[in-house]
Amino acid sequence: MQYDDSEHQVVALEGTSVRLRSAGGRNSVVLLPFLLASPEFAVVDGEPFPELEPLGLLDGLPSEVLAAAKEWERHIVEVMTGLPPDAEPGATKRPEYDPELHPLGERDQAKASELGTAPSAPSAPAGLAMPRRGCGGWWISGRCASGRRPGEST
Template identity: 55%
Template sequence: MGAGKLPVLRVGEWVRFDGDEHQVVALAGTSVRLRSRGGVAQVVLLAFLLAAADFELLDEQQAVPAVEPLGLLETLPHEVLERARRWERHLVEVVTGRAPEAPEGAGPRPGYDPAASTLKDRDAAKAVELSAAGQPTSARTVTRMRLRYAEQGLWGLVDQRYTRGSDPVGRADERLVTAIRAELDAQTHASTGTRGRLMRRVRTALDAEHGPGVVPIPGRSAFYELVGVLAGGRHSFGAATTRRSLANRPVAPFTPTFATRPGELVQIDSTPLDVMVLLDSGVPGRPELTMVVDVATRTIAAAVLRPAGTQGRRRRVAAGPHAGP
């Protein structure tokens, strides 16, 4: 690099710094966010990075790693998330040659040295290691998991069977479910009946609409269990006054909200603190705490403590190139 000629850093480029190779994942003013091949992230000043003795701009350029959906990861069972993290540790060793828990300064284990083996060789070595440890795995599986990790991060290593939403009615016939719901709706303003009466009415309605015996009716226990799922919160077999009161209740103004990326949705709220403080005016008063919370990461983005009187509000930020709190 010629004297006086400074490199132009771009997001996605790789640099050598502090004895390791890092990818530029974000640029903000005079700060640079780096992520090493081992997955360790750090933020350094641009001037400090460029002045480092071993700084070098590498030719390799890859896509910026996707932000992991932290909110979704927290919804997984503990054992499923731990299995994904074990895979992550194995794959970091395959890609970088060193396991995340390796001692500082330790070299690659035999078979995992990037200077002496290809990625295909290391995939095969990891498959042999896992199989010997009682976890039968093929080199093709290791390669597939490695590619998914490169594309989706930790989320790509999660067993996808646990990410699908479950259907509360199971495999029940949709025609049967529709008929039960229709009878439950009709019972809202009628006198309270029994599950046996509901079963007879559902059978009559199905036979009239689809023909006798066309839609099978499960046994009494299975039918009652299905009705219990569909009638949840309705009080269909409880007090009629409660059932009618719930039916007349207006729709709630708020619905559950979900966010999978930082900045996609932030919530702002204020709460008065149950303490008395001396304000700048010399008058005692109660302070009020206002906080901005990022829904996806569940982190506090900002907080302000001031005299009571602030107004909290909730705001949705559209995801996209201009997303932000």
């Protein structure tokens, strides 16, 4: 793995501590959350991690809240990728949401205009579940379903 400007090998795990050995033979211990959050961290080789759905994240929500959350997710996926989640293979991105043509702020503004809302104040009723960047989950009644507010560390 790549960390702290050099390659390292994981030699031991104990609780949340990771013991590393650098390519130069230096040993160190790093807390796993710190390691994974580091912008320098990268897996050098090996199999890619599988993509997993966050199981149970929305269990127990009322059906109308869940439906509204999924509609918000559809809009956010389109803003982030240029295509809605159910787009056919080979579909063309709508120009106003194409990440290669517009920065995120312009794509947000285009979606806000399309929905008739201000980008800083989505027209979602209080308590409605909606995806929110920086939250790591769904925003429900002023709190992330992940249990943290946007910007809080995990």
